[in-house]
Amino acid sequence: MTGTFNDWVEWFPRLWDGYLISLQVAALSLIIGIPLGLIWAIGGQAKVRSIRWFCVILVELGRGGPVLILLQFLYFGLPTSGLTLSSLSASVAALAWSTGAYTSEIIRAGLNAVAVGQREASQTLGLSRADTLRIIVIPQGLRIALPPLLGFALLILQATSLCFTIALPEVISAANDIGSETFQYMSILSLTGLMYALICIPATLAVNYLERHLGKYD
Numbered sequence: 001m002t003g004t005f006n007d008w009v010e011w012f013p014r015l016w017d018g019y020l021i022s023l024q025v026a027a028l029s030l031i032i033g034i035p036l037g038l039i040w041a042i043g044g045q046a047k048v049r050s051i052r053w054f055c056v057i058l059v060e061l062g063r064g065g066p067v068l069i070l071l072q073f074l075y076f077g078l079p080t081s082g083l084t085l086s087s088l089s090a091s092v093a094a095l096a097w098s099t100g101a102y103t104s105e106i107i108r109a110g111l112n113a114v115a116v117g118q119r120e121a122s123q124t125l126g127l128s129r130a131d132t133l134r135i136i137v138i139p140q141g142l143r144i145a146l147p148p149l150l151g152f153a154l155l156i157l158q159a160t161s162l163c164f165t166i167a168l169p170e171v172i173s174a175a176n177d178i179g180s181e182t183f184q185y186m187s188i189l190s191l192t193g194l195m196y197a198l199i200c201i202p203a204t205l206a207v208n209y210l211e212r213h214l215g216k217y218d
Contacts, residue, residue: 008191011178015188018174019195021088022160025170028092030153033099038142040104041111042133055104062101067159070094075166087168091160099156103149110145111137147211154200154207171195 043055062070075090085093114137122132164173175192179185 004187007182007184007187011188011191014174014178015171015192015195018169018171021168022157022163022170022172025088025091025095025160025163025168026153026157029095029099029156032092032096033156034103034107034149036096036100037103037107038138040100041108044104044108058097059101059104062097063105065098067094067098068162068165070097071162071166087163087166090166091163091168095156095159095163098159099152102152103145106148106152107141107145110143111141113144114140147207150203150207150210154203157199158196 040055040059043051044059046052046055065073071090071094074085074094075087078085078090118136118140119132122136127135160170161172163170164176167173171192175188178188182188
């Protein structure tokens, strides 16, 4: 046991550097993807058919294509058309696209959960459709959608582990390098799993708390 702990202490700095990259990719993907999800959720219900179908197509492509395929497409596929992305840029773009696609459905459900009576009351007060969305529907819809959005954020953090397939030096890539050098795969992967758990377990508890807390005001 002492030997394993000493190994962990030795490996941790290399894993930490990769872990910071994983957190960076996850954070950027969420910062870009969730606003995209809101735009696509609203656009998917637009009265203009071209806007509605454009948003629907982007959402379905993001949901229908596995993240691994999106990563491979953006990193290996785009250079054939003359556009080359770094592994970091391709990772953020792929995960942000997937985030936008999935969160658009989460946000759409939250927006639709806002009571119809409140929309009708806003029309009675003379508010435009845009003002109704901005003042009444979006704030309440996002509040309803917050717990599942936080839950999805954990999935995106875990999905960053797929980015090692396009040479991003994130935590799984670092763990794989250490494992190939030492052949102690179980030990290094156990440490890597604990590093994920240190964020995922408290975040899961926070999501459960928010679901109960926000539910009191439904």
